[in-house]
Amino acid sequence: MNMKPWLYAAALAGALTMTACANGGDNGNEASQSPTATATAQPSLESTSPPTATTPGATATEQPTKPSEQPQQDGSAATADKLIEIRKLAREGRVPGQSYTVHTTLIDDIEKDWGEADRTDAAGKGIYATYESHHAAFGYNKGSVVFDVRSYSDDLKDLSLRDIEQTLGKADSVTENGDDDIYVYQVNEQYELKFVIPASKERVDHISVFSPKDAHNNMAG
Incomplete structure (x- = not known):
């Protein structure tokens, strides 16, 4: 009867020991599994994403602006140059494209160079x-x-009254001859420069360099 309590105690101690070993083994397995899971975790996708377009590199790759072509000469400037040249020649008694000078040239000189005129008309003085x-x-x-x-040159046909006045100012006088308006500029004591503009066209028909002093019939009896 005295042995039974001892055996019971020994059996209970053995059972407790086995339980503790089993629990310790489970805890050990859990401890060994956790580091493996952490070590094999995939890196965040955020760290491998390419730089956005707002980075400094994006600005550096922009294409430079293509240089513009050289502009052609402004039309109004070319017209002004033409009118200034017309006035300059008028002060010498000439028109563009001709070498004959008012006041010093005889009609015989022109006929020697160009032959007889296509027509002759009595007009004015x-x-x-x-x-x-x-x-x-x-x-x-x-x-x-x-x-x-x-001069009835085609180079004059694109001139308007506005072009003339912008470069040469207002005419000294304006007269009419039929449907033509004649704008007269006194370029010096000897010569007048005239722009003849038909009212229906509003563009120059012809120009004239005129010497009032020589227009008188100095051979009249």
């Missing part, structure tokens, strides 16, 4: 010889002195 192929006409008095040189 003298006679006018027209050379259509040269886009020119010459007024001369009975002494054969040329007092008026006219």
Whole structure:
């Protein structure tokens, strides 16, 4: 009867020991599994994403602005140059494209160079010889002195009154001849520069360099 309590105690102690071993083994397994899971975790996708377009590198790759082409000469500037040249020649008694000078040229000189005129007409204070192929006409008095040189060149056809006034200012006088308006500039004591503009066209038909002093018939009896 005295042995039974001892055996019971020994059996209970053995059972407790086995339970403790089993629990210790489970805890050990859990401890060994946790580091493995942590070590094999995949890195965040955020760290491998490419830089956005707002980084400094994006600005550096922008294409430079293409340089613009050189502008052509401004049309108004070219027109002004043309009018200034017309006035300059008028002060010398000439028109563009011709070498004949009002006041010093005789109609005989022109006929020697160009032959007979296509037509001659009595007009105003003298006679006018027209050379259509040269886009020119010459007024001369009975002494054969040329007092008026006219140019009908196509280079003049694009000139408007506005162009003329912007460069040369207002005309000294304006007269009318039929449907034509004649804008007169006194370029010096000897010569007048005239722009003849038909009212229906509003563009220059022809120009004239005129010498009032030579327009008188100095051979009249």
